[in-house]
Amino acid sequence: MNALLNMDSLLLAGIAVLISVLLLIFAILIYVRQNRLLKRYRMLLSGETGRDLEQLLLQQQEAIARLEGEVAELHHRVAELAEQAKTHVQKVGIVRFNPFPDTGSDLSFAVALLDAEDNGVVVTSLYGRSESRTYAKPLTRGVSRYQLTDEEKEAIQRARSGDLRRQEQVAAR
Numbered sequence: 001m002n003a004l005l006n007m008d009s010l011l012l013a014g015i016a017v018l019i020s021v022l023l024l025i026f027a028i029l030i031y032v033r034q035n036r037l038l039k040r041y042r043m044l045l046s047g048e049t050g051r052d053l054e055q056l057l058l059q060q061q062e063a064i065a066r067l068e069g070e071v072a073e074l075h076h077r078v079a080e081l082a083e084q085a086k087t088h089v090q091k092v093g094i095v096r097f098n099p100f101p102d103t104g105s106d107l108s109f110a111v112a113l114l115d116a117e118d119n120g121v122v123v124t125s126l127y128g129r130s131e132s133r134t135y136a137k138p139l140t141r142g143v144s145r146y147q148l149t150d151e152e153k154e155a156i157q158r159a160r161s162g163d164l165r166r167q168e169q170v171a172a173r
Contacts, residue, residue, distance in 0.1 A: 093159030
């Protein structure tokens with residue numbers, strides 16, 4: 001029985017050594033992983049340029065706030081420009097014609113230049129062999145207080161329709 005007890009104590013000692021070795025290996029693995037994590041943590045906090053994470057986050061927050069202000073200012077400016085654009089020439093209508101039988105081709109023209117609300121001007125040029133005349137008539141909502149010719153009315157109508165390419169094709173016929 002004494003031999004069995006010695007064998008059991010020998011077996012117990014072997015098991016204890018085996019467990020100790022396993023625990024030592026496990027402790028080394030934990031130590032290596034902890035060192036890797038600690039190294040990554042220190043690099044994250046200190047950064048390569050020496051700035052820490054808190055400073056970096058504060059700088060990013062300030063940059064975002066600045067950019068939000070700039071975007072709001074740009075939205076405001078775009079709204080102003082859109083309002084101003086309503087008064088710029090947006091519609092153009094052109095009619096070429098021959099008002100005099102002694103001239104060879106359609107060298108006279110009427111051009112209507114209108115904004116978004118059909119305000120603007122119609123310019124007419126009458127070409128003759130000995131002279132050329134140009135007239136400009138203001139328009140308010142597509143109507144002039146001056147008498148309009150048929151060609152001027154057509155130029156205004158073409159400008160309102162807004163299809164300048166179609167006008168060029170009609171003029172080419």
